[in-house]
Amino acid sequence: MAISSLILLLLLLTAAAYLIAKRRALQTVGGRRNASQLNSLPSHYGALAAIWCVVPALVLLLLWGVLEGPVIDRQVAAQLDPATLDGGNVNLLLNQAQNLVASGRIDSETDPLRRGLAEHYRDLQDRSGLLRSVLAIALAVIGTAFACSRITRTLRARTRVERFMLGVLAASASVAILTTLGIVLSVLFEAMQFFREVPPTDFLFGTVWSPQTAIRADQVGASGSFGAIPLFVGTLLISAIALTVAVPIGLMSAIYLSEYAHASVRSVAKPVMEVLAGIPTVVYGFFAVLTVAPAIRRLGESIGLSVASESALAAGLVMGIMIIPFVSSLSDDVIKAVPQALRDGSFGLGATKSETIRQVVFPAALPGIVGSILLAASRAIGETMIVVMAAGLSANLTINPLEAVTTVTVQIVTLLTGDQEFDSAKTLAAFALGLMLFFTTLLLNVFALHVVRKYREQYE
Amino acid sequence: MNSFTDAALPATDSTATTKEAPDLDAQLAKFTGTVGNVRVDNAKMSMTGVDVHYGDAQAIHNVDLDLGKNEVMAMIGPSGCGKSTFLRCLNRMNDTIESCKVAGSLTLDGEDIYERNQDVVLLRARVGIVFQKPNPFPKSIYDNVAYGPRIHGLAASKSELDDIVEQSLKRASLWSEVADRLDNPGTGLSGGQQQRLCIARTIAVSPEVILMDEPCSALDPIATAKIEELIDELGKNYTIAIVTHSMQQAARVSDRTAYFHLGRLVEVGVTNDIFTNPTHQLTENYITGRFG
């Protein structure tokens, strides 16, 4: 039975369980007229039975989905005689067999070994599917029967249903923790494997990045070189350019909009900022590579500078434009939090508006603004598409914004896209970089959020 | 809450609403024009026919009043009577509120302060203000006092600025308490000290008039006593207008007192006379505590 029809059937069963239990509950007190004698509403009994019907079956299906593949793989592999194989091709063979089954092209032309495997595969899959369906339906029926058998007029059905719902709510809330845990564990685990091959000191302090591991051991540069300093410097360079653009413009926009602008200007400028913030980064990347980079190059050439076609300046500039609304909206919040009393105090002494802003509002808002800038920096460091499209791949160790540099995120994308062996140092390096990226941005975020919160509390 | 809203919003003070038994129309019916002499011979500021609107709501109705040179004028009245609003018109602090419209003639040394070519920066340098809640800048004590002289360029050198700061703090009787920690943040002082710091900050610009908007309402009695002493002292050299909630305070510090009620100036007179022998029924009701 296909999984979709199985689930549909389960839903039908659930609906049936609901109705049966509801009717049964009413029967125990002798009909709808006496429904008030029940501990809970009839629908609560129905819901309780429905939960007993569908939840165990769904848990089973979920477990089955996770475990089915590995178990079948092992069984099929057990059938293989290692002696007949030329080396460790078990996984490859299994893969081919899987593909044969999936494509449905098992015919007389396939070679006997693969055909045998594929047929065994298909056989096991069919049996597994049947077993799964039978077990799931059985569980659903048993669950319903169990729930119905316990229906009495004193059963606290509502409490039980609500306890279950609370469990579901709490489980949903903990998805956030699981996600973080998943990120940390997966990145850490793969990075550990990487550090088994490449010492962490080489990675952290090496100045040469060329992750191309050779296919044959006797090739030049066979081992690859994983010094990440050029990537860190490149990331910092581009982020610094971006912040140089975004911080003054974003901050001044926020000041202008919150302290000076008429409502009419604000009603135009706010949507502009929101649209800028809503444009996907890939669009910015396209803009950078197709318009900004060539423009900068031409400009540079016209004044006699040699500019790389994938200059850090172009990527940084466009990234800066992208972060403007981010800086602006964060600073806007921060500036609004400065109490009016401070402004009044300054105006009362005869200060002009700009004097008040520069000498009272700005210093008072400084911690919050610093927090915003840190958040913006974290955003810049983690930004991917603009740099993937507009910054280069060559890991130059330079701080010249007219040259091409590469960044951590660019390398992660490059190392992980395309068809690679998953356990090569090259792919694992992406996770080591991911680890650095995750913890850097995490630290920045935690610190920045802390600073901003402390700042807010000061004026509350 | 900022003090300036109390005129625009309905009375927030619970005593005002509970004791205000007679209905408003009946009270207004008794109002036929300001009682007492609103004019003085040596007027520093002179106001005639002042109306203030917040949007559609009128907060001040046709007020005439003079502030004499080097006199302390107390403005009293129940919450929401418009006394704070009126005070803030005197150095155009109401400019910061968009919906606020001021009409009538307000002059400082004979110059109309709402005239188009009148500069508000200059005006506020001449007419300083101290707010209800102490609002020191998040800067050092020194920088707080030096802020005004700096923006106006009043000190030619560092030593001159040091001098202004010291003199101002001394006049605000805060010097002895902070002389050894001028670099500490002004926000670290106690409430009373903060308020005296704000007064020092105002004095540092050497204004001609000082407006005080309930300067003691956020302070404890001891701090209040110190400020009152200070006002008494400052009254010798400055023209001071003080809005206060406390009749005792008005009686203690002021030369003349103006009683406001529902946006009208009901009675003006020498402080002693007002408190001992009020002419108007509304004033008497207020002073005898029939409503607050």
Added chain:
Amino acid sequence: MSETTEIVRASLAKRYARERRFRLLGLASVMASAAFLVLLLGNILTKAWPAFTTTYVKIDVPLTPEVLRLPDAPDSEAIASARYGRAVKQAMRDLFPDVSSRSEKRALYQTVSAQAEFTVKDAVIANPELIGTTHSLWVLADDDLDTYRKSKSLQAVPEEDRRFKDFQVTWLEELSAQNRIKTSFNWVFFERGDSREPELAGIRGALAGSFYTLIVTLALSFPIGVAAAIYLESFAPRNRLTDLIEVNINNLAAVPSIVFGLLGVAVFINFLHLPRSAPLVGGVVLSLMTLPTIIIASRAAIKSVPPSIADAALGLGASRMQAVMHHVLPLAMPGILTGTIIGMAQALGETAPLLMIGMVAFIVDVPTGITDPATVLPVQVYLWSDSPERAFTERTSAAIVVLLVFLILMNAFAVYLRKRFERSW
């Protein structure tokens, strides 16, 4: 007049000049942002504009059995496998009989798209009567011809710098003179999947991929996000665990999206063996990414419902759960939906994590389910942006325009919801 007055008055001009400069600087910053936006959108719109039309060429295809290499009484299988390419080539040669050199002939054949022979084939299969006749058909032109026709600036470029050479230009002029050239709306762009040939490349596949991915994202992140928000806002005890969850949500909202891609590749692809390049995995990854947005928005919406409403229900003897589910949640729903739509818009524009899980492959077929290999609209933009052909640049811009239109529609709907159901308590 006092000394202060003198000094202040003297300094005023300078101070007001500074004031004006400062104010101007602020205005300039706002204007700069607006200018960037106009530049960006203008740039993309002008680039995208030509991609919405495409050029067709009318050719007279000789459908004789000799040219098609058909037997005398062809059955349907023979018709399906006939040599329509030859017929197209013959048609082109008939149009320009003078062309003789090998390279020019090849250029001549490439005047029409490789799709032309399939157009002919479809016509014949639909109407086998055509065999033996010479049939006039509009077929898609090659992208070089199309781009040259539409671009004034390209026409001004010297011959050696463009792909469409002068002898081809004379063909084009002659075809135009014979009324054999027409421009029509570029349906191909919306009806087909990806292709290596620009004139045949469309966004249908990417749109379908985006659709399935978003469905998965919505199906996961909406219920989980709302449930989490309800729990945190209405039930969670004040303890360490709750604090930890809150900190986690705030931090996840700021984790770079590419890190979610790493999670996806390590956990879903590598550990759980879910299919690569599938909307299923893409949707799961994006839902983890949008969860914080939805949770934060939903919490704000729930918080804005005054506690008195829940209290009223509780006072009537409802359980906490009933009070929340029956009263608080429905009232918070508009705010929750607004947050969800904004989260979905973010997910629609997201690219980086999808590159990690292999949604970056070249996929011609339009996906029909959540486990088919697929790509999404922003990834399609990324893929095409690498192509050197000018026609691809146009199509990339056009794809961006389509993407932006969807984003604007979603955000406009969110704004509408907020306005329509905005309520002040």
